Amino acid sequence: MKQTLINSLGSIKREIVNFSRSRKFYLILAAMAIVVILPPFLSNYVVSEVLTRILIFAIYASSWNLLASSGQGSLGHAAFLGVGGFVSALIAIKLGIPPIFALLLGSLLSAAIGVLIGLTCVRLKAWFLAMVTFGFSVIIVTIFSELDDFTGAVMGFPTPLIVDRGLPFYYMTFTIALISILAMYLVMKSKIGLAFRAIHQNELEAKMVGINTGKYRLIAFVISTFFAGLAGGLFAQSIRYIHVSVFDPYYSFLPLMMCVIGGLGTIEGPIVGSVIIVTIESYLPRIDTALNGLMGSLFPAVSNVGPPIRMLSLGLFLLAVVIFAPKGVTPLIKKAYNYLRSNVKEEKT
Amino acid sequence: MITSGLIQALLWGLAYGCIYILLATGLNIIFGVMKLVNFAHGQLLMIGAYIAFTVTTALGLNSYVAILVAMGAVALIGVGLERFTFRRVLGTDKLNEIFVSLGLIYVFENVAVLLWGNTTRQIPSPLQGMQLSLGGVSIRYDLLFAILIVVVILVALFLLLKKTKIGLAMRATSQKSTASMLMGVNIEKVYVFTFALGAALAGASGALYGIIFNFSPTIGALPTIKAFAIIIIGGLGSIPGAIIGGLLYGIAENTAVYFLGGVWQDAIAFALLIIVLLIRPTGIFGEKGE
Amino acid sequence: MQKNLIIIVVIAIVVVAGVVAGWQLMQVPSAEARKIKIGLVAGYQLAEGQDMDRAARLAVKEINDAGGVYVAEWNTNVEIELITIDTENDSPDKSLGPVTQAVEEEQVDLLIGGYTSSGTLANQKVAIDNRVPYIITGASSSLVTRRGPQANYGGLPEDSELRIDDEEGMSYMFHYCTTTADYSATVVKFFAEEMTPLLDSTYEFDASRNLRLAIIYRDDPFGRGVVADSKATIDAEELPIDVVAERSYPTDTLSFQTDLTAIKEAEPDAVYVVDFIANTAEIIKQGQADVELNTVYIAVECCEDPQFYTLLGQYGSEQLLESKFAPYAGPPYYLESIETYVTNYQAAYSTLPGMMGADTYDAFYIAADAIERAGTVDKAAVRDAIESCTLDQMLIITETSKIEFSTGTDYHEIAPVTFIEQLIWNEDVKECRSVIVYPASAEGVGTLKQADFVLPTAYEPGSP
Secondary structure, eight states: OHHHHHHHHHHHHHHHHHHHHHHHHHHHHHHHHHHHSSSSSSOOOOIIHHHHHHHHHHHHHHHHHHHHHHTTTOSSSSHHHHHHHHHHHHHHHHHHOOOOHHHHHHHHHHHHHHHHHHHTTTTTHHHHHHHHHHHHHHHHHHHHHHHHHHHHHHTTTTOOOOTTTTTHHHHHHHHHHHHHHHHHHHHSSSSHHHHHHHHHHHHHHHOOOTHHHHHHHHHHHHHHHHHHHHHHHHHHHHHTHHHOGGGHHHHHHHHHHHHHHTTTTHHHHHHHHHHHHHHHHHGGGHHHHHHHHHGGGGTTTSSOOHHHHHHHHHHHHHHHHHOOTTTTTTTHHHHHHHHHHHHHHHHHO | OOHHHHHEEEHHHHHHHHHHHHHHHHHHHHHHHOOOOOOOOHHHHHHHHHHHHHHHHOOOOOTHHHHHHHHHHHHHHHHHHHHIIIIIHHHHHHHHHHHHHHHHHHHHHHHHHHHHHSSOOOOTTTTTTTEEEETTEEEEHHHHHHHHHHHHHHHHHHHHHHHHHHHHHHHHHOOOOHHHTTTTTOOHHOOOHHHHHHHHHHHHHHHHHHHHHHHTTTTHHHHHHHEEEEEEHHTTTTTHHHHHHHHHHHHHHHHHHHHHHHGGGHHHEEEHHHHHHHHTOOOSSSOSOO | HHHHHHHHHHHHHHHHHHHHHHHHHHOOOOOOOEEEEEEEOOOOOOOOHHHHHHHHHHHHHHHHTTTTTEEETTTTTEEEEEEEEEEEEHHHHHHHHHHIIIIIIISSSSSEESSSHHHHHHHHHHHHHHHHOOOOOSOOOOOHHSSSGGGGGOOOOOOOOOOOOOHHHTTEEOSSOOOHHHHHHHHHHHIIIIIIHHHHHHHOTTOOOEEEEEEEEEESSSHHHHHHHHHHHHHHHTTEEEEEEEEOOOOTTOOOHHHHHHHHHTTTEEEEEESOOOHHHHHHHHHTTTTTOSSSSEGGGGGGGGHHHHHHHGGGGOOEEEEOOOOOOOOOOOOHHHHHHHEEEHHHSSOOOOOOHHHHHHHHHHHHHHHHHHOOOOOOHHHHHHTTTBBOSSOOOOSSOOOOOOOOSSSOOOOOOOOEEEEEEEEETEEEEEEEEOOOEEETTOOOOOSOOOOOTTOOOOOO
């Protein structure tokens, strides 16, 4: 046991050394530099509402990604986002615990609930699991709404903040996101992640090879729901309010969309997906006036055609990605990048 | 404690259950033959309601005749869906079907908003305002008619599956698609027909829904959930299971409200579902192993 | 190769940072004349949000066409620019981002709107922190103006997170809307003053008999709030009303027969339906068609919308609707401004207006008037000007016939008048239309009542 640990640490170290010589490493370093150095020059809105949100949903989407990599596509992940948000806020308020610890406790409780739900799901196939996880999110919403006297969920309430909004919160979130995604990356790269993928590929065969599928499916649930709860706590901080709307099916579909669009199963997929979707949702509404001018007369039944047209496009985009680019948009970006590089190289010679 | 109130609750539960049955049966047929699960099925119900609404109000068609129109139109939409979306992900990662469904939900709901706006509508029925009263209980003719139409459709479906060639092909395919391919069954044709049939049933349930309830572009989500609950309880792939499940669900929903009072009804429904799945991961009547 | 890449990337970062920083510096608000930016906070996924949008655009167009707003500071007339802040379904998580963008990036001068109570409570924080005047035209919870020190925190418990200590910030909040307390009070008073005597005389009941009221409501803060406020008013004013049944249901319920049957068994004289358009129409229909609960139903003011009349069909005949804005009760209308508004709205949008838009429409005129009187777009001055508003009432009737905030207190609410309408079947349009039956008159309007309240033809009273 100890020897295996030393071995795996050693192999990780070798991997890191090798990686640091690769092109990808410099790319990531550059990206991180941008993400760290640029924000003080940007407006408060962009930092607080756009960049911070991208980070939070990158954690959330990555958590969903990890679970899905074990073949368990949850349609009720919003439950954990909400639990994390509510529990961290309620613990901080009612027990007077500093919000940063409340955040951790919220994530732990989310993971605990994840264990329970995961246990009911160990034997279920993809569609049943999807329905059951969705069902659990309905049950959890009902519980929070009914216990409104205690949770204050239905009207909602402002959340106690860990740090001031703006740059302090952004850097805190960045640090947490870095650690979280790195942790999930290490898990996915390890033997555990290998087990996940084996179960996803063919559960029967995985069992035959001796993998304890039940155990690994549960592990996936625990890790995934922990980080989903963490994202939830951060989300409650970022909108400075917590309310039952955090349990909306929209938040269950969001990580799914981000992963599919970015690239399911990869580590950069959820991040790319988060960047794309948050940017679209923050900036695309600005074309509404133009859309209304162009197409308003085609659809007399609606006074503002902007929102339905944008959502329709999102649905079509999702369909297009699933059908034509099942590995997500990231490979296409890579291809484009390589294409440009090879062209530039040719010009040089 | 049989009061007339309880009998009434049973009657209404029966009528509503029938609408769920149609929806669940369509879903079940598609799963049984194609092993495909479409989470956007409820949106087909919604579109069916809107199409029936349009032909009734714009063309002055009788709302019950409009059911046929809705069935046809939604069947065509089903053909399109099968060919252009589901066919391409069939055979790939099971999660892809979920993703496609999700995309379709967004597409359908927003197309409905663009075409019809998001105001609430109702299909006017020629039987509006009329009801049958029998010894203390009364029921709207619309509800009785709905039960009648569902029975007719289910009988027609039964005949189709048992007596026609395509029905035979469908049943063969649902047993084992490789074997039926060897026997000369054109799998592609069967798939398209099956999906269209399932969609037509959804369209019919939508047209009925629109007569009995009012509707808007977002009503598709709840019926989908109920349809899934029904087929999970009744067993994925089993049509008798869907029928019994649908009736049970409709009745249980109404009588539970009678005794318990509303708020927990969704949560209880799901809790029951989860318990059933824990005991039998393929549903009560479901096929063993997969 | 790697080194070159790094150098290129670093240069790129520096350049981008410089450009962005420079652009930020150029965003200084100019001291010169410019358009007045008013942000409309509305949920475009909701039909009410779209009604607010149409009303807003109509108001802005009318004001601009009439020459705009004269700003003394710039010594010129300027136009209003409408900034749409789409909050989708107006929930807290969806509304915070767009409102933040409007306040921090677009730098709006004023905000108008807000529909849900929870969404408004969340997004008003941005306006409070940034000292932006916010005329809240939706949000039935009075907390939106009363959660600060000046209103003693609206009765919120001491440890409630909803309390706001920023007295200065809260002074920028204005509530131009009715609250659940306002309209539930009108409903119960109507029952006490009009219906009880009518019942007593028609059925020869004893004068000491209280009216038997049943309430069926959606199970959420709105429904529960109305029920609580109704009961509070009954107790406080010692009205002769007994609440004989209360049934609540989840908001996504489709079939209400069972709840209605339970209510029928309680033998009420009237049923108060607390829900939005779709469900209320269903309840009134199912009550009469399925359950044969032949009583009189009263709906809340959020049902005052063309959809409601269409969905009800004949089932609405002789039923009641509490309202604050009645585009269907005329012509002739109880207020001339209503006729003008309805005509213009229909001409522009080919549909009748709903009630959410009415408040919004008025709010734009309040804002324009305030800016003119302040002579500047400076937010503190505009806030003071709104506070001292003395415009005549427009689409919403007030107790004093004027639009006045700060009626003796430091939190800004108005004193609206709500009324009760009865629906009458109109054979020509094949829908119901309404007439006002209570109260008899209102300040600045004169006679408000258009007809006497009559018991529905098939009416059956509760037990004697």
